[in-house]
Amino acid sequence: MALPSEGPLNGLSAVVTGAGRGLGRAEALELARLGAAVVVNDFGQSGRDGSGEACAAPAEEVAAEIRALGGRAVAHTGDVADFRQAKELIAAAIDEFGRLDVLVNNAGILRDRMVFSMTEDEWDSVIRVHLKGHFNTTHFAAAHWRERSKAAGGEQVYGRIVNTSSEAFLAGSAGQPNYAAAKGGIVGLTTSTALALAKYGVTANAICPRARTRMTEDVFAGFQLPDEGLDPLAPEHVAPLVGYLAAPAAAGINGQLLVVHGGMVAIVERPRVQAKFDSKQETFTYDELDALLTPHYADRPPGETFAAADVLGLKRG
Numbered sequence: 001m002a003l004p005s006e007g008p009l010n011g012l013s014a015v016v017t018g019a020g021r022g023l024g025r026a027e028a029l030e031l032a033r034l035g036a037a038v039v040v041n042d043f044g045q046s047g048r049d050g051s052g053e054a055c056a057a058p059a060e061e062v063a064a065e066i067r068a069l070g071g072r073a074v075a076h077t078g079d080v081a082d083f084r085q086a087k088e089l090i091a092a093a094i095d096e097f098g099r100l101d102v103l104v105n106n107a108g109i110l111r112d113r114m115v116f117s118m119t120e121d122e123w124d125s126v127i128r129v130h131l132k133g134h135f136n137t138t139h140f141a142a143a144h145w146r147e148r149s150k151a152a153g154g155e156q157v158y159g160r161i162v163n164t165s166s167e168a169f170l171a172g173s174a175g176q177p178n179y180a181a182a183k184g185g186i187v188g189l190t191t192s193t194a195l196a197l198a199k200y201g202v203t204a205n206a207i208c209p210r211a212r213t214r215m216t217e218d219v220f221a222g223f224q225l226p227d228e229g230l231d232p233l234a235p236e237h238v239a240p241l242v243g244y245l246a247a248p249a250a251a252g253i254n255g256q257l258l259v260v261h262g263g264m265v266a267i268v269e270r271p272r273v274q275a276k277f278d279s280k281q282e283t284f285t286y287d288e289l290d291a292l293l294t295p296h297y298a299d300r301p302p303g304e305t306f307a308a309a310d311v312l313g314l315k316r317g
């Protein structure tokens, strides 16, 4: 399959983190298919928990795959959670392709454990790769776009950020306190970034993908591959939405959260205030709160929390 010569991302350059495997690989290929020149980043460790030596092969193989299809791609094999290496990653796109237009933050690891058993290192490493990793690249990309806008006398530039959250944040995930917290943090980072960069012409959105990758191979082991057609859990179902959000057509979409898998996209509504109570005095007392909140929660099913468990039931159909 050769890449088409014209596409909505023609002339644009993109960075995709963690693109040596899984979802990031599918997203990098899709951005290239739509016409973007791509920096394929991956630190390349062998363990999905971030264990093992750094390895250049995953990023280099995907970059070579894109070039073999007729696209433009280079590999970057750094750690996105390292501030200096993230700076080099954004600089690599600017050096290689003249500027950066699209940043897809996707790199991630898993270290699952119940909150009462989790070690400090399991907590820190997952927060570091996901949340700090997203911040690091966003910081340097945002500085680049602000500089370009200033140099153009305050004109808007082209910038797109697609971040990767998870249903583990939205729906809650008892065995993943570190991961759910990092993914919730990424949604906060996304809305903050969306507000801060809108005036420069830059959008930031987040997706909650679902796909069969090495990260989820045991979770989805029970879901058999169909005899024919695309696996409903293939990462290729997620990539088109990332390509679309990166494109000029998505200019009006900013600060949004979308669930995507298996030929389905669901737009998540923002949290809304469900009930409001005002103190009859200057401020609340214990007794007043007890009188208002205890009956309010009395009939609520005990398992019902802020978590949006119903998103787990979304499927095509």
Ligand SMILES: NC(=O)c1ccc[n+]([C@@H]2O[C@H](COP(=O)([O-])OP(=O)(O)OC[C@H]3O[C@@H](n4cnc5c(N)ncnc54)[C@H](O)[C@@H]3O)[C@@H](O)[C@H]2O)c1
Binding pocket: 017, 018, 019, 020, 021, 022, 023, 024, 041, 042, 043, 044, 045, 048, 050, 058, 078, 079, 080, 081, 106, 107, 108, 109, 129, 133, 164, 165, 166, 167, 208, 209, 210, 211, 212, 213, 214, 215, 216
């Ligand atoms: N697979 C799913 O169902 C699912 C669901 C929700 C969210 N996600 C998220 O999607 C993203 C991609 O996950 P995946 O399922 O493709 O997993 P994956 O393990 O197949 O791919 C993740 C890639 O990130 C790379 N990576 C890890 N740490 C890195 C670092 N510090 N710097 C650079 N690269 C690094 C890994 O080497 C790997 O190639 C992750 O953020 C994950 O949390 C996945």
